[in-house]
Amino acid sequence: MNTRQGLIAILIAAAGYGTASIFAKMAFSQGLDTFTVLTVRYSLAALIMWFYLLLSRTHRPLEKNQRPLILMAALSGNILIPILYFQGLQRLPISLFAILSYTYPAFVILLSGLVLKEKIQSHQRTALLLTMTGCAVMFWSRDFRFDLMGIALATGASFSYAIYILGLARYLKAIRPARAMTYTISTAAVVFLIYGALTGRLLAPSPSGWAILTMMAVFSTAAASIAFFTGVQMIGPSRAALISTVEPLFTILLAMLIFNERITGLQGLGGFMVILALLILHAGTPQAGPSPTGNDS
Secondary structure (H helix, E strand, O other): OHHHHHHHHHHHHHHHHHOHHHHHHHHHHOOOOHHHHHHHHHHHHHHHHHHHHHHHOOOOOOOHHHHHHHHHHHHHHHHHHHHHHHHHHOOOOHHHHHHHHOOHHHHHHHHHHHOOOOOOOHHHHHHHHHHHHHHHHHHHOOOOOOOHHHHHHHHHHHHHHHHHHHOHHHHHOOOOHHHHHHHHHHHHHHHHHHHHHHHOOOOOOOHHHHHHHHHHHHHHHHHHHHHHHHHHHHHOHHHHHHHHHHHHHHHHHHHHHHOOOOOOHHHHHHHHHHHHHHHHHHHOOOOOOOOOOOOOO
């Protein structure tokens, strides 16, 4: 029973994370910018996560040596990388953006081999080749209109996330994921709010804008995170990571249903190659799992 419940929890988390791009695109259509979207999202999500922590009685203060790590994780994983992601999202179709967002494992493999001098395993080479070929096939499609800046932003965010995983996220393993995410989200919310107060850049959402951002904070951030934490406890991080590869499929399906986006044959083939690379990578790495703070796009 726990295995089935864990599977359902991870699928709920994947669906929740997969809606983040959808809600962001809807918020942008309301005239809101990336800064406002992230400020409201993290502020509301932080309140929910603190309530969850206190309710589950798992909260305890951070140790002094953990505080700088949380601050750096928030500045990189919850501020810099999401800004790059959402700026790219404003320029690209959601379906293409979703695939580009999941090229970060390929960058992890490359950086591990080139910088850390780690041996690249056969399944990693296969995944890397599939990712590169898949991207090339998608861009080969004649129906695709290049937005070089959008591609650069989305790819740059994936590359930055790979650096984050290899570097700072490794040192957060000593902190329980729920605590780590609560503190990083809260730190990001405070930074955004202070910056907004000092610069006056924070926009006032309309009632429909508030509804969209609230759903984004609840379903795409807090509820998805809680469901993921629950699922990992039931079925373990490796199986959770493998099941989570369905996340871009949720995003693409919703983009087709809500925004009437259409994928050509070549784009579909390229996207399939990228997702297959994720499956191969996770299946071939038994102890692999997402970083403590998750892929916060």
